[in-house]
Amino acid sequence: PESGIARSPHHGSAPQCVVAGMAHAMVGNASEIYATIDGISVNGPINERLKSLEKLRSLLVPPVAISESQVHDCITRLSAEVSSLNNAAIYAFTTTTKLKQIAQFFPSTVESLTLVWAALTTKLDNSNSHDANVAWQSTTILWTWMGSLSKIPFSWSKMQGDDWFQHLVAAAVERFGDAGPSRDAAATALALWRGRDDGEWNKELIRAQVALGGHRRLACLRLVATLTKLNSWGKDKLNQLVIDSSVWHDVSALVDDRSFTVKRLVLKILSRCVYRVQPKKIRSWRSHHRRLARVGKDNNIDMSTEDKSMIDDQLFEIPDFVEDVMEHALDALGDSSTEVRQSAAKAVGRMAERLPNICGDDVLDFLLEAVFATNSDSDWHGGCLSIAEMGRRGMLQNRLGEIVPILVEALQFDAQKGASTWVGVNVRDAACYAYWAICRSYPPSVLRPYLNQMNESIVLVALFDREVNCRRAASAAFQEATGRQGASSCPNGLSIIMAADYYSLANRENSYHKVALEIAHFKEYTIPIIQHLSSVRLSHWDATVRAQAARSLHLITQLDAQHMATFVLPELLSKCVTTKSPAERHGVVMGCADIILALHDQPIMLSEETRMLLISLPSTVENNRLYRGRWSELIRYAMCRYVECTCRARLELSVAQQVQFLDCVDACIQHPS
Numbered sequence: 001p002e003s004g005i006a007r008s009p010h011h012g013s014a015p016q017c018v019v020a021g022m023a024h025a026m027v028g029n030a031s032e033i034y035a036t037i038d039g040i041s042v043n044g045p046i047n048e049r050l051k052s053l054e055k056l057r058s059l060l061v062p063p064v065a066i067s068e069s070q071v072h073d074c075i076t077r078l079s080a081e082v083s084s085l086n087n088a089a090i091y092a093f094t095t096t097t098k099l100k101q102i103a104q105f106f107p108s109t110v111e112s113l114t115l116v117w118a119a120l121t122t123k124l125d126n127s128n129s130h131d132a133n134v135a136w137q138s139t140t141i142l143w144t145w146m147g148s149l150s151k152i153p154f155s156w157s158k159m160q161g162d163d164w165f166q167h168l169v170a171a172a173v174e175r176f177g178d179a180g181p182s183r184d185a186a187a188t189a190l191a192l193w194r195g196r197d198d199g200e201w202n203k204e205l206i207r208a209q210v211a212l213g214g215h216r217r218l219a220c221l222r223l224v225a226t227l228t229k230l231n232s233w234g235k236d237k238l239n240q241l242v243i244d245s246s247v248w249h250d251v252s253a254l255v256d257d258r259s260f261t262v263k264r265l266v267l268k269i270l271s272r273c274v275y276r277v278q279p280k281k282i283r284s285w286r287s288h289h290r291r292l293a294r295v296g297k298d299n300n301i302d303m304s305t306e307d308k309s310m311i312d313d314q315l316f317e318i319p320d321f322v323e324d325v326m327e328h329a330l331d332a333l334g335d336s337s338t339e340v341r342q343s344a345a346k347a348v349g350r351m352a353e354r355l356p357n358i359c360g361d362d363v364l365d366f367l368l369e370a371v372f373a374t375n376s377d378s379d380w381h382g383g384c385l386s387i388a389e390m391g392r393r394g395m396l397q398n399r400l401g402e403i404v405p406i407l408v409e410a411l412q413f414d415a416q417k418g419a420s421t422w423v424g425v426n427v428r429d430a431a432c433y434a435y436w437a438i439c440r441s442y443p444p445s446v447l448r449p450y451l452n453q454m455n456e457s458i459v460l461v462a463l464f465d466r467e468v469n470c471r472r473a474a475s476a477a478f479q480e481a482t483g484r485q486g487a488s489s490c491p492n493g494l495s496i497i498m499a500a501d502y503y504s505l506a507n508r509e510n511s512y513h514k515v516a517l518e519i520a521h522f523k524e525y526t527i528p529i530i531q532h533l534s535s536v537r538l539s540h541w542d543a544t545v546r547a548q549a550a551r552s553l554h555l556i557t558q559l560d561a562q563h564m565a566t567f568v569l570p571e572l573l574s575k576c577v578t579t580k581s582p583a584e585r586h587g588v589v590m591g592c593a594d595i596i597l598a599l600h601d602q603p604i605m606l607s608e609e610t611r612m613l614l615i616s617l618p619s620t621v622e623n624n625r626l627y628r629g630r631w632s633e634l635i636r637y638a639m640c641r642y643v644e645c646t647c648r649a650r651l652e653l654s655v656a657q658q659v660q661f662l663d664c665v666d667a668c669i670q671h672p673s
Contacts, residue, residue: 091137099140099181103148110159113149116142120171139182143175147189150196168193169205176209176219187219191226210250217254221265224251228272238276242269248321255328260337267332267340270325271347278354279316318359326351326363333371333382338426341382349389360395372406377415377423384410384430388437396438397446404450407431407438408457411474412536422541425467432461432473439481444489451489452524455481459525460532462500463516466545471505492522512548513555520556527563530556534568538587543634546587554594561602565610569595573613577620582631589638592617593645600649615657617642618664627667636668 094102106112120142156164168190175186209220224247228238242248254266329351332344352360371383387403390396396403410431414424435458439447447454455478462474475497482493499518505511520529530553537549557564572588572595579585596614599606606614618639621627626635643661653661 090141099144099185103144106145106148108149108151110152110154112145113152113159116145116149117168120146121167136178136180136182139175139178140180140185143172143182143185143189147185147192150189150192156193156196165193173205173209176216177214179215183215183219184222187222188226191223191230194223195227195230206247207250210254218259218261218265221251221254221262221269225265225268225272228269228276238273242273248273252324255332260335260340263332263335263337263340264343267329267343267347271329271350274322274325275350275354277319278322278351280354316356318355322351322355330363330366330371333386334374334376334379335382336378338381341378342385345382345385345389348386349393349395352390352395353393360390361399364390364395364399368402368406375415377413377417377427380410380413380424380427381430384427384434388430388434391434391437391441394441397442400438400442400446400450403438404454407434408453410434411457411461414541416541425470428461428465428467428470429473432458432470432477435474436477436480439477439484444485447485448489451481451485455490455493456525456528459496459500459519460528462505463511463519463529464532464537464549466508466540466542468506468508471508471511472502475500475502475505491524495522508545509548512552516552517555520559526556526559530560530563530568534572534591538572538591539581539584540587541583543583543586546583547590549587550590550594553591554598557595557598558602561599561604564595565599565602565604565606569599569606570610570613573610573617576617577624577626582629582635585626586631586634586638589617589635589642593638593642596642596649596651597645611651614646614651615653619660622664622667633671636671639664640668 090102091099152159172186172190175182177183178186206220206224209216224242228242242251251266251269254262255270257263257266326348329344329347332340333348335341335344348363352363355363367383367386371379371386374380384407387396387407410427413427413431414422417423435454439454444451458474458478458481462471462478465471465474478490478493478500479497482490482497487493496519500511500515504515516529520526533549533553533556537552538546540546540549553564553568569592572592575588576585576592579588592614621635621639626632627639643664646661
């Protein structure tokens with residue numbers, strides 16, 4: 001997904017027996033793999049079996065399925081002899097989990113440092129293997145391991161010698177020209193060692209590598225990005241290496257580079273520098289909640305005392321470079337690359353958190369007035385991600401009245417791009433992320449005025465969105481809202497979570513026909529679901545979605561037949577002729593057909609006006625020459641369905657009216673399809 005929600009099958013709920021059965025099977029399979037690690041072959045069956053578990057990687061991450069001791073023993077046994085084959089075998093585990101998680105199980109001893117450094121300096125990973133694939137995998141593992149060894153609490157001069165760090169720099173720079181993950185691993189390892197108090201070098205090295213361009217530039221940017229992220233680096237070190245030096249000028253000049261990877265890394269570096277040099281602030285309401293949590297642990301804390309320097313109502317002078325970086329980040333919110341937009345959104349939230357309230361409001365004003373004023377899916381996606389990042393940091397409390405309508409609109413964003421292309425999936429997914437972040441960050445007392453509108457919108461997305469990742473993201477967001485805001489703020493929230501879980505929403509037909517019917521039984525959602533299906537889903541650009549929406553209306557009619565007969569059906573009948581969209585005409589005719597058939601089993605009398613509109617529809621369609629044109633095939637199919645449902649509903653027709661219906665069928669039978 002584009003915003004990071006619903007990536008795991010643990011989002012949403014599922015029957016415990018299903019999860020238990022899957023976990024038992026996966027644990028047994030994974031334990032067998034770890035137990036039979038001796039003699040592992042990089043291209044052998046073990047590696048293939050690891051790849052087969054990629055889709056359920058969350059069950060292989062400790063402590064869900066396998067104990068940490070098993071993973072540690074496995075890595076230790078493979079790393080006992082530092083060789084290309086063993087290193088590549090360790091890399092095979094990245095098909096089921098991240099390299100960062102594997103690195104925590106590497107041995108971190110002085111002896112390990114000696115072994116790894118010897119392997120790197122003697123190029124053991126290249127000399128013992130003719131397979132280039134094994135070579136770069138081994139190199140990646142060795143440099144990742146070297147990075148984890150930087151946590152050894154001993155001076156490197158005592159372990160390896162006074163000039164050892166210069167040799168480490170030379171070995172890492174040699175890898176800067178690689179085109180694979182070994183380049184990033186070497187840059188990260190070098191940054192971790194440079195972040196130690198005893199690590200140092202000439203900053204001109206960074207400028208020289210950046211000027212070379214290509215892979216070396218990417219490696220150097222990765223190195224600086226890692227340095228700016230280290231908590232061990234204080235403000236003085238950051239100023240000395242980056243901000244108050246020529247490195248800042250060289251990095252800033254790349255913010256408009258054509259490579260999206262370069263732009264993403266540059267935004268990370270600049271925003272982290274701004275974040276680190278600005279004074280730390282905590283939002284006043286968040287500070288209050290933190291004090292409450294501390295009082296729960298220590299009753300001796302005085303609630304009246306407060307560190308005034310941390311409250312957000314203070315003004316201070318903002319350097320000019322902060323404004324420049326914020327401007328670059330806001331411009332990047334509309335970038336064509338999703339990864340750049342994500343980094344830009346994090347940069348906006350990260351920097352705005354350290355600004356005074358009045359400056360944070362200026363950033364929010366720009367988002368509301370400029371970013372969301374366009375019809376570009378890229379701008380809306382970047383804007384929603386920025387709203388989510390700012391919401392996570394407690395910056396939206398006084399502007400929720402303006403933001404909630406924007407999010408509700410973003411949850412239904414679907415724009416046409418070109419003749420037959422529709423975009424908006426990433427926008428809806430990011431809107432779910434923003435909803436999740438807001439519900440997670442604010443107490444019920446703040447969100448209560450907006451929760452009804454927000455819950456209604458997110459439930460409709462969870463039920464009826466075309467894309468499965470958006471349905472699952474909406475379900476996970478609603479689950480977070482129910483847990484954080486409480487049952488009183490989310491009526492029937494637990495029942496909805498149980499019905500609309502990760503697995504039940506996987507199939508769109510099941511979501512439309514079963515889950516929607518179950519949730520429509522709750523009175524808070526009956527009318528909103530009916531209105532959404534009739535006004536939005538019957539007009540959708542996908543013919544399959546329109547047909548499923550019509551069938552869903554047929555099933556839900558039994559819950560409020562009077563509303564269907566009095567309001568929904570007359571409105572749809574009027575749209576059959578007045579609408580200028582062939583797709584919408586197809587949808588409303590299908591909807592009318594299914595509603596008529598459903599009303600046949602209900603004790604409801606149609607008004608005379610509605611009855612006449614029903615009977616005259618075939619002749620009206622023919623008289624307006626609606627069977628002709630580009631969409632004629634769909635209109636003919638819908639009218640045949642309409643005639644079928646009208647006859648099955650035993651609607652009273654005169655002889656002349658029956659002839660009109662037969663003429664409609666005859667006109668459609670002649671069509672080639």
